[in-house]
Amino acid sequence: xxxxxxxxxxxxxxxxxxxxxxxxxxxxxxxxxxxxxxxxxxxxxxxxxxxxxxxxxxxxxxxxxxxxxxxxxxxxxxxxxxxxxxxxxxxxxxxxxxxxxxxxxxxxxxxxxxxxxxxxxxxxxxxxxxxxxxxxxxxxxxxxxxxxxxxxxxxxxxxxxxxxxxxxxxxxxxxxxxxxxxxxxxxxxxxxxxxxxxxxxxxxxxxxxxxxxxxxxxxxxxxxxxxxxxxxxxxxxxxxxxxxxxxxxxxxxxxxxxxxxxxxxxxxxxxxxxxxxxxxxxxxxxxxxxxxxxxxxxxxxxxxxxxxxxxxxxxxxxxxxxxxxxxxxxxxxxx
Ligand code: 6V0
Numbered sequence: 001x002x003x004x005x006x007x008x009x010x011x012x013x014x015x016x017x018x019x020x021x022x023x024x025x026x027x028x029x030x031x032x033x034x035x036x037x038x039x040x041x042x043x044x045x046x047x048x049x050x051x052x053x054x055x056x057x058x059x060x061x062x063x064x065x066x067x068x069x070x071x072x073x074x075x076x077x078x079x080x081x082x083x084x085x086x087x088x089x090x091x092x093x094x095x096x097x098x099x100x101x102x103x104x105x106x107x108x109x110x111x112x113x114x115x116x117x118x119x120x121x122x123x124x125x126x127x128x129x130x131x132x133x134x135x136x137x138x139x140x141x142x143x144x145x146x147x148x149x150x151x152x153x154x155x156x157x158x159x160x161x162x163x164x165x166x167x168x169x170x171x172x173x174x175x176x177x178x179x180x181x182x183x184x185x186x187x188x189x190x191x192x193x194x195x196x197x198x199x200x201x202x203x204x205x206x207x208x209x210x211x212x213x214x215x216x217x218x219x220x221x222x223x224x225x226x227x228x229x230x231x232x233x234x235x236x237x238x239x240x241x242x243x244x245x246x247x248x249x250x251x252x253x254x255x256x257x258x259x260x261x262x263x264x265x266x267x268x269x270x271x272x273x274x275x276x277x278x279x280x281x282x283x284x285x286x287x288x289x290x291x292x293x294x295x296x297x298x299x300x301x302x303x304x305x306x307x308x309x310x311x312x313x314x315x316x317x318x319x320x321x322x323x324x325x326x327x328x329x330x331x332x333x334x335x
Contacts, residue, residue: 005081024048026095027050027060029250030251039064048079049061050082060078082126091123091127092133092260099137106194116134120150131156131301133260134146138329139159141330143291147280159277160277161192162190163293165239168255170184178215185202186210187199187309188238189292190322279292281323
């Protein structure tokens with residue numbers, strides 16, 4: 001960061017220390033959507049935005065501050081000086097290059113890995129107790145690079161993983177089943193990317209296993225809704241929906257904003273919420289050493305415990321293949 005740093009925020013000094021501070025690194029489409037969701041939901045008492053683009057961060061902070069009258073109380077400041085993040089309880093990293101139309105998440109890897117290897121120790125220096133959540137893509141590779149660049153305890157650094165993908169999956173299942181999305185239980189695991197796996201074997205709608213769920217099909221006939229063709233179609237849509245959104249509007253930002261804030265609140269509120277976040281796997285052997293997503297308990301320590309979730313043989317083979325893909329990319333990037 002150069003000598004011409006600019007900080008923007010409330011002019012009145014804060015009386016005492018704000019209780020809960022969240023910093024967001026990268027004030028682009030995703031970072032600002034996360035900030036906006038945090039503000040509207042009242043997730044934190046203090047928000048700090050850091051971006052190397054001084055004009056952009058200044059504009060975003062002004063825009064957010066002009067809305068504070070209409071939202072729960074929150075102090076919002078921003079800067080192109082990393083010092084603005086000091087003393088954070090939680091830091092969300094969205095900085096870096098993003099996918100261009102037709103580009104895969106793994107294509108982004110080299111630039112964003114180099115960025116987080118420098119950024120993560122600098123963030124922890126200013127906020128030694130913070131939990132750090134990575135959103136920048138490819139999120140599993142970026143999270144692994146960040147973990148290996150520091151000696152923070154396991155779980156304090158993790159990635160948003162397939163929380164968004166699982167949200168997309170639940171939406172599509174709910175639409176087909178004709179039930180509220182909260183009544184769908186289903187999860188995507190593995191890489192946040194092309195090799196991710198839908199765990200259909202554990203999917204349930206209002207407690208009914210997806211494979212047994214009956215209802216009118218799209219052609220009006222009654223019977224099993226989630227047959228093999230429908231399952232494959234939904235899984236493919238989950239994988240491809242980011243590409244479709246990027247083609248149409250240049251970025252995906254609103255749903256990732258909301259899903260990230262779900263993770264932020266799980267940490268700040270010590271909620272012990274089970275979410276498919278990306279963490280460094282240690283067991284079993286074939287997954288060990290890569291960051292990927294499995295249902296994980298998220299609490300004030302970060303990602304604290306990976307659950308041993310039941311899977312079919314095919315799903316388990318898919319997860320192993322996803323781990324292999326990630327391991328190969330990791331090996332070429334982290335030297
Ligand atoms: P964007 O709108 O280009 O914003 C990125 C911001 O980062 C810009 O404002 C840059 O100025 C800033 N920036 C670049 N380098 C630095 C740095 N060193 N320090 C601070 N700020 C910096 O991109 P967008 O917000 O759309 O996407 C951000 C990242 O999120 C990309 O890597 C996306 O691929 C990723 N996403 C991850 C998702 C997930 O589910 N994990 C979902 C959507 C996007």
